[in-house]
Amino acid sequence: MRLKDKVAVVTGSGSGIGEATAKRLAAEGAAVVVVDLNQEGANRVADEIRKAGGTADVLHANVGSPQELENMIRFATDKFGRLDILHNNAIRLYTGRVGEMSLEHWRKAVDIGLTSYWYATRCALQVMVGQRKGAIINTGSVSGLAGDYGLGAYNAIKAGVINLTRATAIEYARKGIRCNAVCPGAILTPPILKSRRSQPELARQTEAAIPMGRYGEPIEIANVVLFLASDEASYVNGTCIVADGGLTAHTGIPSVAGSGPDW
Ligand SMILES: NC(=O)c1ccc[n+]([C@@H]2O[C@H](COP(=O)([O-])OP(=O)(O)OC[C@H]3O[C@@H](n4cnc5c(N)ncnc54)[C@H](O)[C@@H]3O)[C@@H](O)[C@H]2O)c1
Incomplete structure (x- = not known):
């Protein structure tokens, strides 16, 4: 057990990457607080963790509320006596061109996807x-490393999350805290599965753009988070581990030497 006696809080763990991470951390011995706005999803994940022999508690919370974030950290320490791992993961996605997005959506995107990461970290x-x-x-x-069409707010918050990670890492390194980021590529979580069904041509183009030729699975990100959370990563601090099937290793320029599955 790589996380025996550790206590973890995972936001947005009622679905997708957060769900996979909560289950992976619990399977390695951590007591996990499953935090989500979606109570049904959070209850399901915590039940599944307990059925598998792990320890989990549910907190129905909105990470967009600073009071609820304060309560989230207090909840973990009241229940389990300490806090070893915080995984900031929840977001609300708003799409739209930079020149057309509403101020209200921009502010909500930043509140939930960036300010909440900072405030939960502070707590x-x-x-x-x-x-x-x-x-x-x-x-x-990967959307924090380069731009996407129609995802300007998301690009801005994810770039912010990556540099918040670095600032936290350097400021608290001598106090025994490590802070790192995982940068997923396209991962088959419920929102992506839904868009794959409704936009099959976009899905085909996305797969074609990924050197490994496939989307990632949530567990492939959870495994990276597990490593970063564990003592095996004791000298890893302030970094951003990209897990994208090679997507960002490519300039985007088509092959000059042939293409297709044999390539
Ligand atoms: N799926 C991908 O392809 C992909 C790629 C790169 C990065 N990511 C990142 O992974 C993270 C998780 O995304 P996912 O794909 O697993 O999505 P998801 O929709 O499956 O899970 C997100 C969870 O966050 C919860 N949530 C949303 N707003 C909340 C709030 N205000 N308070 C509490 N919980 C809230 C949702 O209820 C949901 O359960 C996000 O940070 C996302 O940007 C995903």
């Missing part, structure tokens, strides 16, 4: 600094 640090140990993992994205 967690108060506990972790006292323990002189802790691991914070933020879900970034």
